[in-house]
Amino acid sequence: MVRASAVLSLMLFLFSCATYNTRIGSYYSQMVKGNYSQADAALESNKLLKARRNQLLYLLEKGKMTHLLKQYDSSNNYFNQADLFMEDVRTSAADVALGTLLNPMMQTYKGEDFEKFMVHYYKALNYLYLGKPDEAMVEARRISLQSYEQQDKSKRENRYSDDVFSLMLQGIIYERGHDINNAFISYRNAVDIFLKNNNQYYGVAIPDQLKRDLLRTAELNGFTDEVQRYENLLNTRFRSSAPSEGGELVLFWENGLAPVKQQQDFFFALTKDGLGNFVFSDPSGAFNIPFDFASTHANRDDLKLDDLRSLRVAFPRYQEQPVFYRSAAVALNNTDYQFEPAENINTIAFATLKERFLKEMSTALSRLAVKKLAEAAARPKKDDKNKDTKEAIALAIQVFNFASEKADTRNWQSLPHTISYMRVPLNRGVNVLQLTFSGQTAKTINIVAEGNGTLQLQNVCTLR
Amino acid sequence: MKRILWIVTAVVAVSAITVSCSRKVTRIDPGEQIDLSGRWNNTDSRLTAEKMIDDILKEKWVGDYQEGHNGQRPVVIVGFVTNKSHEHIDAETFVKDVEQSFIKTGRVRLVQGGKKREELRAEKADQQTNATTASMKKFGMEQGADFILQGSINSIVDSQKRKKVVYYQVNLELTNIQSNEVVWIGDKKIAKYVTN
Numbered sequence: 001m002v003r004a005s006a007v008l009s010l011m012l013f014l015f016s017c018a019t020y021n022t023r024i025g026s027y028y029s030q031m032v033k034g035n036y037s038q039a040d041a042a043l044e045s046n047k048l049l050k051a052r053r054n055q056l057l058y059l060l061e062k063g064k065m066t067h068l069l070k071q072y073d074s075s076n077n078y079f080n081q082a083d084l085f086m087e088d089v090r091t092s093a094a095d096v097a098l099g100t101l102l103n104p105m106m107q108t109y110k111g112e113d114f115e116k117f118m119v120h121y122y123k124a125l126n127y128l129y130l131g132k133p134d135e136a137m138v139e140a141r142r143i144s145l146q147s148y149e150q151q152d153k154s155k156r157e158n159r160y161s162d163d164v165f166s167l168m169l170q171g172i173i174y175e176r177g178h179d180i181n182n183a184f185i186s187y188r189n190a191v192d193i194f195l196k197n198n199n200q201y202y203g204v205a206i207p208d209q210l211k212r213d214l215l216r217t218a219e220l221n222g223f224t225d226e227v228q229r230y231e232n233l234l235n236t237r238f239r240s241s242a243p244s245e246g247g248e249l250v251l252f253w254e255n256g257l258a259p260v261k262q263q264q265d266f267f268f269a270l271t272k273d274g275l276g277n278f279v280f281s282d283p284s285g286a287f288n289i290p291f292d293f294a295s296t297h298a299n300r301d302d303l304k305l306d307d308l309r310s311l312r313v314a315f316p317r318y319q320e321q322p323v324f325y326r327s328a329a330v331a332l333n334n335t336d337y338q339f340e341p342a343e344n345i346n347t348i349a350f351a352t353l354k355e356r357f358l359k360e361m362s363t364a365l366s367r368l369a370v371k372k373l374a375e376a377a378a379r380p381k382k383d384d385k386n387k388d389t390k391e392a393i394a395l396a397i398q399v400f401n402f403a404s405e406k407a408d409t410r411n412w413q414s415l416p417h418t419i420s421y422m423r424v425p426l427n428r429g430v431n432v433l434q435l436t437f438s439g440q441t442a443k444t445i446n447i448v449a450e451g452n453g454t455l456q457l458q459n460v461c462t463l464r
Numbered sequence: 465m466k467r468i469l470w471i472v473t474a475v476v477a478v479s480a481i482t483v484s485c486s487r488k489v490t491r492i493d494p495g496e497q498i499d500l501s502g503r504w505n506n507t508d509s510r511l512t513a514e515k516m517i518d519d520i521l522k523e524k525w526v527g528d529y530q531e532g533h534n535g536q537r538p539v540v541i542v543g544f545v546t547n548k549s550h551e552h553i554d555a556e557t558f559v560k561d562v563e564q565s566f567i568k569t570g571r572v573r574l575v576q577g578g579k580k581r582e583e584l585r586a587e588k589a590d591q592q593t594n595a596t597t598a599s600m601k602k603f604g605m606e607q608g609a610d611f612i613l614q615g616s617i618n619s620i621v622d623s624q625k626r627k628k629v630v631y632y633q634v635n636l637e638l639t640n641i642q643s644n645e646v647v648w649i650g651d652k653k654i655a656k657y658v659t660n
Binding site: 088090141144148152181185186188189221222223226 | 487501503544546547548549550551552
């Protein structure tokens with residue numbers, strides 16, 4: 001018993017129930033306050049993020065933080081490392097073992113699908129701020145590769161198979177690089193996704209700006225048949241207008257913060273259905289989740305229902321970070337311009353977790369069942385000679401299993417809640433745009449853009 | 465104890481076998497046909513180039529031109545290949561092969577167009593102030609093209625559930641710049657059936 005208590009206290013020490021969000025709390029709170037330098041320091045001193053399994057999160061957070069600090073070169077250094085990491089990372093044997101025997105939080109973090117797309121957004125912006133348009137074009141091409149990967153991954157319908165914002169961004173980058181033909185292809189691919197989904201995609205309605213961009217680039221390419229086709233499909237008329245003398249500014253507004261993951265406990269019992277299949281069912285009967293033999297490599301003969309009465313599984317759930325500012329508008333030369341929503345990361349995060357719920361829950365439950373089996377196997381039989389020792393071991397395993405059960409609550413938390421965008425025509429020379437945010441309070445900031453006849457991109461962030 | 469050990473070892477051992485192995489890279493012949501995704505790839509580009517080269521140099525427009533111009537070879541400029549397909553396709557990969565065949569066979573002369581031509585003119589402009597009078601290249605001495613090669617890429621995608629047919633059509637056409645007469649049209653059609 002002494003040994004068991006020692007193990008118990010050790011386990012409680014090793015596996016705290018704090019979520020990822022609370023464990024990087026100091027970084028997070030400094031970031032929300034806009035104290036980027038302090039946030040960066042907190043990031044550097046955080047031991048959790050320094051763990052090898054969390055390397056990607058460290059790179060993503062560092063990339064975003066250095067971007068906010070306007071250190072665009074460093075930012076791209078981190079984002080390029082993150083990009084390569086996500087491309088090269090494979091599930092290792094150690095990862096599978098750790099995930100099965102401990103919990104998924106101990107596995108290497110490989111990134112959410114939408115996080116992979118967002119890396120290209122920041123990299124493209126950084127390259128443009130650094131005056132490297134050709135490098136930004138590379139990001140436009142990489143968006144295609146990422147999209148193909150995503151499409152191949154989610155073969156089933158009603159899945160997050162494309163990131164429509166990335167396609168819109170890709171079009172803008174191509175247009176910025178005077179590649180009107182590829183810009184048209186990107187805009188058209190984005191419009192087609194909206195049309196396929198009743199003009200609504202993961203919490204974003206088809207932006208009027210996108211319709212205009214598609215028709216304009218189709219016309220510039222001389223694709224009159226496409227202009228007509230999309231005029232009918234989008235129920236809109238193409239209006240040709242002379243390009244503004246100073247060029248145009250595409251302004252992205254990143255508002256709020258992405259949702260954070262919390263831990264949620266579910267209770268299940270393993271049962272055998274009429275066909276002899278093992279299924280986990282919850283008390284409410286809402287879920288019937290099959291045992292995942294493939295991921296655990298458990299043997300069917302070893303599954304003894306008596307040993308697996310009840311299972312508590314910890315599963316992540318998202319918690320929205322409410323936005324402080326509700327809307328924003330730009331005034332330039334007595335004209336007001338309105339933002340249009342372009343990406344709702346909050347909606348995508350909730351939806352994608354829901355989409356993969358069944359598969360991940362099945363893996364999590366099967367993992368737990370294996371752990372429970374180990375616990376049951378250690379329990380002493382009535383006539384055992386070393387009864388006390390075996391009981392202590394069984395108890396230790398039980399405590400270990402209980403303490404180590406934990407949901408993977410990691411995600412890239414400095415991503416925005418939503419991204420909106422607008423396109424503002426510029427005058428030649430210096431343009432001072434008044435950007436007013438409204439919500440619980442109002443705030444006005446000035447944005448300066450040098451009208452030089454080209455297409456420019458800028459982003460502004462409101463992090464609370 | 466034995467059983468615990470058994471389960472733990474089984475999990476670790478079996479997972480070690482089934483997880484994806486480390487990355488392996490092998491060099492292959494660029495002419496080898498390997499289709500992975502069903503999207504436009506190097507094989508499509510190569511097949512398009514082969515068909516176009518075959519067509520364009522066999523047709524009688526070269527002979528016709530030479531007959532009317534004291535045996536002089538026609539001068540061609542490559543214009544824009546518009547992409548109207550659903551994918552981002554780089555036309556340069558097969559257009560370059562066509563250009564290369566013009567030079568290699570020696571039946572057609574080629575002049576630079578597009579951005580490269582602008583760069584050449586900028587270089588000439590620079591020479592006006594920075595080069596010696598003897599080595600300076602003059603403006604207005606460029607070789608004018610007789611024909612322009614232009615093209616388009618179109619695609620049709622038909623899919624249902626996990627089956628997909630992707631059809632690409634690449635068209636190239638050669639137009640007499642003086643008369644606007646189209647002297648040659650070539651096409652390459654590629655259809656792929658993809659099942660997931």
